[in-house]
Amino acid sequence: MKLSLETLTIAAARQAIQQKAITARALAEGYYTRIAAADETIGAFLSLSRERAFAQADRIDQLAQRGDPLPPLAGVPMGIKDVLMTRGLVTTAGSKILENFIAPYDATAVARLEQAGAVMLGKLNCDEFAMGSSNENSAYRPVRNPRDTTRVPGGSSGGSAAAVAAGFAVATLGTDTGGSIRQPAAFCGVVGLCPTYGRVSRYGLIAFASSLDHVGPLTRTVRDSAILLGVIAGRDPLDSTSSDVPVPDYTAALAQDVKGLRIGVAEEYFGEGLDPEIAAAIEQVIERLRARGCEIVRISLPHTKYAIPTYYIVATAEASANLARFDGARYGHRACNAATLGEMYRRSRDEGFGPEVKRRIMLGTYALSAGYYDAYYLKAQRVRTLLTRDFQQTFTRVDAVIAPTTPTPAFKLGEKSNDPLAMYLSDIFTVTANLTGIPGISVPAAAGGNTRAGPPIGVQVLGRHFDEVTVLRVAQAIEQDRG
Amino acid sequence: MKVTEQDVLYVADLASLELTPAEQSAMVHDLNAILGYTDMLNELDTTGVEPMASVSTIFAADEKGESPALRADQPAPGLSHDDALRNAPDTDGNFFRVPKVIER
Numbered sequence: 069m070k071l072s073l074e075t076l077t078i079a080a081a082r083q084a085i086q087q088k089a090i091t092a093r094a095l096a097e098g099y100y101t102r103i104a105a106a107d108e109t110i111g112a113f114l115s116l117s118r119e120r121a122f123a124q125a126d127r128i129d130q131l132a133q134r135g136d137p138l139p140p141l142a143g144v145p146m147g148i149k150d151v152l153m154t155r156g157l158v159t160t161a162g163s164k165i166l167e168n169f170i171a172p173y174d175a176t177a178v179a180r181l182e183q184a185g186a187v188m189l190g191k192l193n194c195d196e197f198a199m200g201s202s203n204e205n206s207a208y209r210p211v212r213n214p215r216d217t218t219r220v221p222g223g224s225s226g227g228s229a230a231a232v233a234a235g236f237a238v239a240t241l242g243t244d245t246g247g248s249i250r251q252p253a254a255f256c257g258v259v260g261l262c263p264t265y266g267r268v269s270r271y272g273l274i275a276f277a278s279s280l281d282h283v284g285p286l287t288r289t290v291r292d293s294a295i296l297l298g299v300i301a302g303r304d305p306l307d308s309t310s311s312d313v314p315v316p317d318y319t320a321a322l323a324q325d326v327k328g329l330r331i332g333v334a335e336e337y338f339g340e341g342l343d344p345e346i347a348a349a350i351e352q353v354i355e356r357l358r359a360r361g362c363e364i365v366r367i368s369l370p371h372t373k374y375a376i377p378t379y380y381i382v383a384t385a386e387a388s389a390n391l392a393r394f395d396g397a398r399y400g401h402r403a404c405n406a407a408t409l410g411e412m413y414r415r416s417r418d419e420g421f422g423p424e425v426k427r428r429i430m431l432g433t434y435a436l437s438a439g440y441y442d443a444y445y446l447k448a449q450r451v452r453t454l455l456t457r458d459f460q461q462t463f464t465r466v467d468a469v470i471a472p473t474t475p476t477p478a479f480k481l482g483e484k485s486n487d488p489l490a491m492y493l494s495d496i497f498t499v500t501a502n503l504t505g506i507p508g509i510s511v512p513a514a515a516g517g518n519t520r521a522g523p524p525i526g527v528q529v530l531g532r533h534f535d536e537v538t539v540l541r542v543a544q545a546i547e548q549d550r551g
Numbered sequence: 552m553k554v555t556e557q558d559v560l561y562v563a564d565l566a567s568l569e570l571t572p573a574e575q576s577a578m579v580h581d582l583n584a585i586l587g588y589t590d591m592l593n594e595l596d597t598t599g600v601e602p603m604a605s606v607s608t609i610f611a612a613d614e615k616g617e618s619p620a621l622r623a624d625q626p627a628p629g630l631s632h633d634d635a636l637r638n639a640p641d642t643d644g645n646f647f648r649v650p651k652v653i654e655r
Contacts, residue, residue: 168638172635265606266607279607373591377591398639399638400640406650408651430562430578430582450600452603454595488585
């Protein structure tokens, strides 16, 4: 049986293994062959974990041989963003400071995927400590967009999005602190879901900004996104911020039509700076949802323009605290021949961190320092409340909000790398979900999806806290309408 | 210019970062550009608006205002001694070894 590895979905992979049309081992080998042939150009993977992948694949094949029922992700080849810990494997967070760091335990999301039968092919490239919007901040190498290798794949989960788009894996895990799953998904033409804050355990995630960090899937289809969320969601005693809100059956919910749903369209998302092709694509999505019987409601999110400055103060303040743990004492890079402890800290951090990480630590430390705390950090926290109220009021009137994922399609490598502020502004439509904790998904908007000529365009669906069901339903309708 | 070279040196010290002279002047430029942009927050009157540290605070608390995240304080196995030391740059077999701590 000939499977198309570039378009394979979770359900199709599992079914092929269940019916013994292919073995899990052969499927993993097929993806490793594709990686070997093309990843030198793309740069999606930082390391491969063949031993672990094949051990898992063989377990699945034994189950299939015996005719035992297979777990939901049986034999599904996946990649993991390298900010998530994988026991016994090097976990770098895209940083030189963790170049030789071997994770002592598994992140809960990774463990749950493997318990459900997934095969871990390797660890995926990303911006250093997930700080970036283009993947050019990886300490190892930039990732190139498989749809156009002169362009960035987005960031920070650039490797995770590129691997799905290039057919190096069926699905991947990424993380999203300000858009880091949704923006690369939009740039690479795949589906990226940032779940509600607390929906998925962050245990074993190398923390960037703890009040904003999310773990979520990148996939080819909305259904695959729903399947993976069902596996990784739920309370984890090892993460006190994980929620015990019951996990619904997300795939069953996809059977429900979107007719009658009230869809909000915010005027603030369609102003100056939005690429006209993206605006046109989103308008088309809205018209098609209207044709399906959705009620389109014009709404206002008046504090939208304050989201980026709020985000970059809150995120960097939290990062400056989280990254204080990298001091060369217990793990990670240590500078040679430091005479004192203070010198060891300073030089280890100077040698280990890249320019963007230093910039954010500096910005965050400044915003938290005596004399500036009220003016910057506290002020940003108050505006965060206003942004949250915008959405709370909106969701009394609508069931979901449609927005662009990004203001422009994927930009060229090098185009924004010397202008941090321009880079930050590419997150303008995604950071509000992180600041307010609501779920958001990016799904390819334009006709042809993965195969359309020209750079991909992502449309974002935002929903109420813990209402991923509605978000996924609307996203699936968009996916079906796209054809 | 809000942020001076002096400020950058002071903050770098707080953050335990050592910056080269070239990095210092780039940092002065970048921090001023970014903080200049964040000044737009001052357009908003936030008098009486509660600061929001985390999303959890808006939905995690139960009717008594307690977070369900709190669990019973019971001992359970954690990272083993060997695992904890495995990534250490320097140990004496039992402890992490670092340069002398008398002078910073």
